[in-house]
Amino acid sequence: MVEIRKLWSVFTTPERTFTVHQDLDLTVQRGEVLSIVGGSGTGKTVLLRQILGLEKPSKGEIRVLGQPVEQLGARGAASRVGMLFQHGALFSAFSLLENIMFPLRELKELPAGLIREAAMVKLQMVGLKPDDADKMPADLSGGMIKRAALARALVMDPPLLLLDEPTAGLDPDSSDGFVTLLRSLHRDMQLTVIMVTHDLDTLFELSTRIAVLADRRVIVNDSPKEVIAFQHPFIHEFFLGERGQRAMELLREYPFAV
Numbered sequence: 001m002v003e004i005r006k007l008w009s010v011f012t013t014p015e016r017t018f019t020v021h022q023d024l025d026l027t028v029q030r031g032e033v034l035s036i037v038g039g040s041g042t043g044k045t046v047l048l049r050q051i052l053g054l055e056k057p058s059k060g061e062i063r064v065l066g067q068p069v070e071q072l073g074a075r076g077a078a079s080r081v082g083m084l085f086q087h088g089a090l091f092s093a094f095s096l097l098e099n100i101m102f103p104l105r106e107l108k109e110l111p112a113g114l115i116r117e118a119a120m121v122k123l124q125m126v127g128l129k130p131d132d133a134d135k136m137p138a139d140l141s142g143g144m145i146k147r148a149a150l151a152r153a154l155v156m157d158p159p160l161l162l163l164d165e166p167t168a169g170l171d172p173d174s175s176d177g178f179v180t181l182l183r184s185l186h187r188d189m190q191l192t193v194i195m196v197t198h199d200l201d202t203l204f205e206l207s208t209r210i211a212v213l214a215d216r217r218v219i220v221n222d223s224p225k226e227v228i229a230f231q232h233p234f235i236h237e238f239f240l241g242e243r244g245q246r247a248m249e250l251l252r253e254y255p256f257a258v
């Protein structure tokens with residue numbers, strides 16, 4: 001589904017030049033829920049943006065569904081890759097349904113009635129009600145906004161979904177509900193998911209594999225159990241420090257997702 005080879009990301013600011021990714025390799029197979037974890041500033045969000053084609057790496061190759069990402073084009077990208085941004089704000093001047101319809105309207109190919117129908121299907125698929133369609137973003141809870149942004153990301157039925165901190169900022173109940181929704185969509189739509197998360201519950205409930213970013217590359221990409229056993233200071237701190245006990249409990253609780 002995604003193949004990344006020898007990726008370099010180098011940034012230059014007025015103060016300095018620094019390397020975020022160096023010879024990074026990552027493969028994501030169809031049907032996986034791959035979670036990317038890593039310390040702050042290790043380039044997780046940059047990597048998602050590169051897979052989406054929003055940012056060009058300094059060097060290296062990214063193939064999505066067998067094609068170099070730069071050949072997908074804006075239109076191709078929306079139908080192949082859906083993205084839920086961390087601050088996945090909806091357009092505040094548009095109603096919830098208008099937000100979900102937006103990518104299809106941009107295509108300028110489908111009749112208005114069909115676009116409306118397709119967006120209504122997605123609205124209900126993410127657990128919102130038809131009555132919510134005309135509500136404005138300012139009138140929605142954080143959980144409803146996330147669901148609407150997810151419906152918009154999925155409106156063109158992309159086979160690949162990217163999630164940046166999908167449960168950040170949600171209260172525990174909304175977070176649990178959103179994780180349950182993601183799990184059933186992954187199963188029902190046969191999605192491949194790449195997710196960045198710091199939240200251990202989200203990580204263990206959904207991930208079939210975990211890729212750890214450290215030392216400017218992916219140091220391990222394996223099942224949660226194997227990753228926890230991998231010897232590296234970041235992994236030790238992330239999984240086996242204060243949060244270790246909880247990680248072990250979760251590992252017992254969730255038999256590796258989906």
Ligand SMILES: Nc1ncnc2c1ncn2[C@@H]1O[C@H](COP(=O)(O)OP(=O)(O)OP(=O)(O)O)[C@@H](O)[C@H]1O
Nearest residue numbers: 011012013020038039040041042043044045046047
């Ligand atoms: N366009 C850019 N120009 C300069 N530096 C950038 C640019 N984009 C990202 N960076 C830097 O690259 C590093 C990686 O950023 P990124 O947002 O991907 O980190 P992250 O792993 O997602 O971190 P966090 O977990 O804190 O969100 C950061 O130091 C960031 O400041």
